[in-house]
Every structure is written in C-alpha cells, then in structure tokens.
Amino acid sequence: MSLLFRKMILAVLAGAALLLSVLPQPAIAHGERATEPYIRTRTIHWFDVTWSTDKMKVNDTVTVQGKFRLMTDWPDAVSKPDLVFLSNGSPGASLTRVESYINGMPAQQSTKNLEIGRDYDFKLVMKGREPGKWHLHPVMNIYGAGAIVGPGGWVTVTGNAADFKAPVTTMHGTKIDDLQTFGVARVQMWQAGYALIAVAWLLWWLRRPLLISRWRVLEKGREDLLVTRTDDKVAAGLLVLVLLVVIVGYTKIKAEFPQLVPLQGGSLYTPPLQEAPNAVAIKLKRAEYDVPGRSMRLNIEMTNNTDQPLSVGEFTTANLRFINKKLPAAVAAIDPTYPQDLIPGNGLIVDGSAPLAPGETRLVMLEATDAAWELERLVSFLSNVDSRTGGLIFFYDPKGNRYISEVYGAILPVFKKTI
Amino acid sequence: MDGDNHEKVLAMTANDQAVLDVAEMSPKIANWSRTFDILIVIVAAFLIWAVSHIGFLLLGGDWDFFIDWKDRQYWVLITPVVTLMMAAAFQAIFWHLFRLPFGATASVLLFLLGVWIVRYHSWQGLAFFPISLVVPATCLMGALALDAILVLTRSWLVTAVFGGTLFGLMFFPSNWIYLAPYFQPVEHMGQMTSLADLIGYTFPRSGTPEYIRIIERGTLRTFQDSAMWVSAFFAAFLCIFTYMIFWWIGIKACTIKYIAIGSKFKDAYAANVNAGGKAA
Numbered sequence: 149m150s151l152l153f154r155k156m157i158l159a160v161l162a163g164a165a166l167l168l169s170v171l172p173q174p175a176i177a178h179g180e181r182a183t184e185p186y187i188r189t190r191t192i193h194w195f196d197v198t199w200s201t202d203k204m205k206v207n208d209t210v211t212v213q214g215k216f217r218l219m220t221d222w223p224d225a226v227s228k229p230d231l232v233f234l235s236n237g238s239p240g241a242s243l244t245r246v247e248s249y250i251n252g253m254p255a256q257q258s259t260k261n262l263e264i265g266r267d268y269d270f271k272l273v274m275k276g277r278e279p280g281k282w283h284l285h286p287v288m289n290i291y292g293a294g295a296i297v298g299p300g301g302w303v304t305v306t307g308n309a310a311d312f313k314a315p316v317t318t319m320h321g322t323k324i325d326d327l328q329t330f331g332v333a334r335v336q337m338w339q340a341g342y343a344l345i346a347v348a349w350l351l352w353w354l355r356r357p358l359l360i361s362r363w364r365v366l367e368k369g370r371e372d373l374l375v376t377r378t379d380d381k382v383a384a385g386l387l388v389l390v391l392l393v394v395i396v397g398y399t400k401i402k403a404e405f406p407q408l409v410p411l412q413g414g415s416l417y418t419p420p421l422q423e424a425p426n427a428v429a430i431k432l433k434r435a436e437y438d439v440p441g442r443s444m445r446l447n448i449e450m451t452n453n454t455d456q457p458l459s460v461g462e463f464t465t466a467n468l469r470f471i472n473k474k475l476p477a478a479v480a481a482i483d484p485t486y487p488q489d490l491i492p493g494n495g496l497i498v499d500g501s502a503p504l505a506p507g508e509t510r511l512v513m514l515e516a517t518d519a520a521w522e523l524e525r526l527v528s529f530l531s532n533v534d535s536r537t538g539g540l541i542f543f544y545d546p547k548g549n550r551y552i553s554e555v556y557g558a559i560l561p562v563f564k565k566t567i
Numbered sequence: 568m569d570g571d572n573h574e575k576v577l578a579m580t581a582n583d584q585a586v587l588d589v590a591e592m593s594p595k596i597a598n599w600s601r602t603f604d605i606l607i608v609i610v611a612a613f614l615i616w617a618v619s620h621i622g623f624l625l626l627g628g629d630w631d632f633f634i635d636w637k638d639r640q641y642w643v644l645i646t647p648v649v650t651l652m653m654a655a656a657f658q659a660i661f662w663h664l665f666r667l668p669f670g671a672t673a674s675v676l677l678f679l680l681g682v683w684i685v686r687y688h689s690w691q692g693l694a695f696f697p698i699s700l701v702v703p704a705t706c707l708m709g710a711l712a713l714d715a716i717l718v719l720t721r722s723w724l725v726t727a728v729f730g731g732t733l734f735g736l737m738f739f740p741s742n743w744i745y746l747a748p749y750f751q752p753v754e755h756m757g758q759m760t761s762l763a764d765l766i767g768y769t770f771p772r773s774g775t776p777e778y779i780r781i782i783e784r785g786t787l788r789t790f791q792d793s794a795m796w797v798s799a800f801f802a803a804f805l806c807i808f809t810y811m812i813f814w815w816i817g818i819k820a821c822t823i824k825y826i827a828i829g830s831k832f833k834d835a836y837a838a839n840v841n842a843g844g845k846a847a
Contacts, residue, residue: 233778235773237773239694246769386711387716390711394741401743404747408761411639
C-alpha cells in the first residue's frame with residue numbers, strides 16, 4: 149500500500165470522525181426499558197393516559213394527561229415519593245413545556261409528600277418546537293429514586309423550527325419576544341468585551357521573545373529585564389480598567405433593573421384524589437412467570453365488596469395493558485391514542501366468564517401472555533434480590549363503571565406450568 | 568550580538584534585544600527560538616484549555632451550564648473558587664518558569680472560548696437547548712485582576728490575599744451586568760417566578776428534575792436582598808486559600824526533582840557502560 153494511499157485513507161477517516169462529532173445526532177429513546185422491573189411494576193402505575201393529538205405544527209400544543217397510582221407495595225430499595233417532579237420524556241427541548249399540573253396544582257416546582265396507595269391526576273401541556281417525530285412520555289422523577297417513565301406516544305411536529313417563539317411579558321410589563329434568544333446578545337457583547345481586554349493583555353506578553361530566552365534570562369538573575377516599569381504601568385492601568393468596568397457596569401444594571409427576584413426553590417403540597425372504596429379485595433395466592441411461554445399467571449382470591457356483579461377487564465403493569473377482549477367495557481376503555489405497542493395482542497385470559505357476584509369470594513386465574521414481557525425487559529426479576537411483582541386490575545360493573553384494585557406479591561420463575 | 572538583525576527578525580523593542588543578549592542568542596537561534604515559542608504556545612493553549620475546562624466540569628459544572636442554577640448562594644460561591652484552581656496553577660507555572668504573568672487570564676479565557684463552542688455544538692446542536700438556557704458566566708475580570716496584581720507586587724502571597732479576594736468578589740458583579748435581566752419577575756400558572764426559572768421550565772431537561780438543582784432554598788433569608796454579596800465575600804475569602812493551594816500545586820508541577828539512585832542501579836549502570844552500552 150503506497151504512502152499516499154494510506155494518507156488518503158487516514159484523511160477520510162479523520163474527516164468522517166470530525167463530521168460525526170459535528171453533525172447533530174438527536175437521541176430517540178429515553179431508557180424507559182432500562183429501569184429495573186421491580187421499579188416499573190411496583191412504584192407508579194400510569195393509567196387513563198391520553199395524548200390530545202399525534203400531529204401538530206410548530207407552536208401548536210399537545211396535552212398529555214391521565215392518572216397515576218402510587219403502589220402500596222412500594223419497594224424497600226426505592227426512595228419514597230417524599231419529593232417528586234412531574235416532567236416529560238422527549239428528546240432534549242424538541243418540545244417545550246407550557247404548563248404542568250398535579251391534581252390541578254401547578255407543578256413548575258417540585259411537589260412534596262405524595263401518599264403511597266393513592267391516586268393523583270396529572271396534565272402536561274407541551275408545545276412543538278423542532279420538526280420531527282418525537283416520543284413523548286410523562287415522567288415522574290422521585291428524589292433518591294430517579295425517573296419513572298410513563299407510556300410514550302409518538303408526536304409528529306411539522307413546520308419550520310425558525311417559526312418557533314416563546315413570548316412572555318414580565319410582571320413589570322416588559323414584553324419579551326422569545327425566551328430562546330432573550331439576553332443572549334447582551335451576554336455575548338459583554339463577554340466579548342472582557343475577552344478583548346484579555347486578548348490585549350496576552351498579546352502584550354506574547355509579542356516578546358518568550359520561553360527559552362526568558363527562562364535563560366531568569367536563570368541568570370536578570371528578572372528586571374522580564375517585567376519592566378512599563379509592564380507595571382500597563383498592569384496598573386489594567387487593574388483600574390477592570391475595576392472601573394465592573395463598578396460602572398454593576399451600578400448601571402442595578403439602576404436598570406431595581407426589582408429582581410431570586411430563583412424560586414420552594415416545593416408544593418397537593419392532597420391526593422379522593423380515595424375510592426375498596427371495591428374488590430385482592431389476595432395474590434400465587435404468581436408465576438413461565439419463562440419459555442412468556443406468560444405471567446396470577447392466581448388471585450377476589451372478594452367483591454360492591455352491590456354489583458364485577459368482571460375483570462384489564463391487568464396493567466409497567467405501562468403494558470393486558471385487556472380482557474371478551475369484556476366490551478374493557479375494550480371500549482382503550483383510548484385510540486394509547487400506544488399500540490403497549491397493548492399486547494394476546495390480551496388477558498380470565499378463567500371463567502361469570503362475573504364476580506356481590507359479596508362473592510372466588511379464586512380467579514389471570515393469564516397475561518406476550519413477547520412484550522421480554523421486549524419491555526420485564527423479566528429480570530429472575531435475578532432480583534426482591535422477586536416480587538405488582539400491577540392494577542380494572543373491574544367493570546354492567547353499567548360500565550370501573551373499579552381499581554392493586555395486586556402485588558411474590559413471583560416465581562417457572563419452566564413448566566404449576567398453576 | 569547584533570541588535571539590527573534581531574530587529575529584522577522579531578521587530579523587537581530595546582528591552583527584547585537586551586533579553587536576547589543576556590540569553591546569548593544569535594539571530595539565527597533567536598529565529599528558531601521564536602518558531603519554538605509559537606509551536607509551544609499553540610500546544611500549550613490546547614492543554615490549558617482542556618485542563619481548565621475539565622477541571623471546572625468535574626467540580627462546578629451545573630452552576631455554569633444552566634441559567635436556572637445561577638442562584639445567589641452556591642453559584643456565586645462555587646464558580647469562582649473552582650475556576651481559580653486551574654487559573655492559579657497555570658499562573659504559578661508561567662510565572663515561576665518564565666516570569667510571564669498571564670496564566671490566570673489564559674486559563675479563564677480559553678475556558679470561556681471552549682464553553683461557547685460546546686454551548687453551540689453540543690447543547691444547542693445536539694440537545695436543542697436554546698442558548699438563553701445555557702449562557703455561561705466567566706471569571707475573566709477576576710483573572711485579569713489576578714495577573715495584574717502579580718505583576719505589580721511580584722509576590723504570590725500578596726497576590727493570594729488581594730488578587731484572590733478580588734477574584735472571588737468580582738465574579739458576581741462582573742456577571743450580574745449581563746445576567747441580571749434573567750431575574751426579572753414573571754407570572755406563570757398563577758405563581759411568581761424568575762425568567763431564569765421560566766426558561767429552565769420551558770425548555771425541559773428530561774433527566775434533570777427541578778429538585779436536583781442545588782440552589783438557595785431560603786436559608787439565606789436573614790440577609791434579605793444582600794444574600795448575593797454575602798456569598799461573594801465568602802467566595803473571596805475561600806479564593807485566598809484556594810489560590811495558595813493551587814499556586815503550590817502549580818509550582819510543584821513545574822519543578823524538576825532529581826532522585827538519588829541506589830548502589831544497585833549504579834553498579835548496573837557502570838556494568839552496562841563497561842560492556843560497551845550507551846548510558847541512558
């Protein structure tokens with residue numbers, strides 16, 4: 149291989165590396181499958197989540213809203229939701245946040261003391277900024293535990309990014325055209341001014357004979373040649389200039405903006421939604437995950453505490469919704485905007501079709517079979533120190549009213565059906 | 568030595584010629600020395616840039632990254648103290664070896680240049696963050712004062728006391744000149760907030776919840792509107808000692824230390840030379 153050819157290959161590789169580092173490479177996924185299954189199945193269960201649209205233009209908004217349940221069987225290894233922040237999962241600031249609420253209370257800052265075993269509703273209003281197809285999740289950040297990601301829906305933003313604007317008016321009445329660019333020119337102008345002074349100072353010294361010559365002169369004890377009286381005068385002038393710029397600049401800005409506020413750092417409290425009566429008492433008698441069959445089987449003792457016959461309509465865990473397709477009310481409850489990849493096609497198999505009569509206690513077998521257990525990386529409880537699982541079961545009465553119960557307990561990995 | 572020749576080569580002042588004379592450099596050697604200067608300055612610039620940048624990222628990153636981290640307690644305190652570390656070390660190296668009083672300015676200026684490149688390439692280019700969210704602060708005015716005081720006093724101790732104080736004290740006012748507008752009050756969802764908070768809220772960082780900000784959360788309430796200056800004075804106090812420590816580290820980093828060798832090595836060395844090998 150000739151030297152020229154080798155050089156050409158090296159040049160091409162170097163060029164490619166430079167291009168890869170310079171060209172923007174947006175992230176698509178948000179690591180929702182990377183969280184441990186015991187966190188995803190036993191902390192927060194998101195339900196009734198809807199996206200107001202899946203297509204919008206730059207500057208249009210999409211609202212993601214729904215509810216979440218903080219599971220009673222909260223894992224010991226996960227910090228309790230004493231301080232949380234409702235956020236969104238989307239690539240960078242491709243979508244901007246307009247408003248966010250927990251139980252109707254503003255969630256711009258963190259929320260404290262959420263109660264385990266209770267439900268909350270949430271609302272996120274996001275605005276299109278960068279054209280593209282973006283995955284948009286609700287996310288609950290829990291202090292000490294990290295982000296617990298809700299279901300993600302795809303939202304397509306069309307139009308021109310240059311059209312995006314985020315105008316705002318301050319409490320003093322100053323109109324700001326766009327938060328994206330606000331103040332940047334002022335920062336750059338001042339810092340460029342500072343940099344000019346710094347460059348002048350560097351050039352004052354760099355223009356002279358530098359390293360070897362100065363080192364040799366210093367070795368010979370002639371320091372007086374290296375820093376002269378002229379340098380002293382320049383340094384004194386520089387010091388005065390720096391002090392003047394800072395003092396005058398600070399005084400002027402204080403006069404221009406006399407009333408400013410510090411960063412806001414308080415947290416809010418919001419009470420949970422009203423607690424629903426315990427419609428169906430649940431005892432998980434045995435749960436197993438059939439490894440080769442990719443099937444979770446739950447043997448549950450259910451007691452109907454209502455005066456209506458109730459049927460099992462759905463089992464949801466880790467954003468997966470296993471629907472009992474034999475129950476029209478459960479099928480009707482699926483919002484068309486809910487991500488289809490999170491609704492396993494095999495649905496939920498409930499042994500026996502008879503509803504649970506009022507006051508009746510019965511053992512019911514639920515079977516949720518799908519490759520989604522593997523795809524969503526939910527089977528690592530096989531190697532967990534705490535081999536438990538959890539989820540929500542939705543019951544429906546003949547009028548279509550819904551009742552929610554938690555189910556949780558130990559789970560066994562098996563290679564052959566035992567129940 | 569021929570002063571005219573030097574003048575042709577470098578367009579020097581009389582003082583520069585005197586330096587070359589004392590250094591015993593012929594015009595030819597002076598020319599090569601200048602080429603060497605240029606090469607080393609370029610390489611050193613990248614080195615200073617990288618070290619200053621990495622040092623800050625490791626110890627003070629978030630306060631410089633985001634506008635809604637620039638609070639009146641930690642930002643005012645941590646940023647100058649951390650920035651001063653590398654600035655003092657490089658100032659010590661250049662002063663100790665060459666009596667060049669620009670180490671602090673070079674460190675902070677190159678760091679600022681690097682920060683702006685990263686802001687546009689990575690923060691805006693890769694993550695879609697607007698520049699208003701990620702405007703950096705700078706300690707450049709403090710660095711200039713630090714270098715100037717070193718020239719005027721020729722003393723690292725006096726520079727530590729007065730220069731360190733100015734470095735810490737000037738950080739807040741020299742940056743407030745252009746960052747103050749970000750702290751105008753604005754109403755959002757029925758609450759008062761600052762524009763800086765609102766910018767941070769509007770342009771979400773998915774992995775950065777609000778509570779993770781290490782900002783003042785009311786603990787400086789006693790000082791009311793003077794909280795910034797309380798932090799600035801404390802920063803100035805800490806900068807004195809930070810300067811001393813990192814000046815010492817800088818001096819150590821550029822000091823050659825000869826280690827006495829033992830008799831075994833001496834014997835092996837002599838045997839190698841006697842066998843016809845070259846001394847290393």
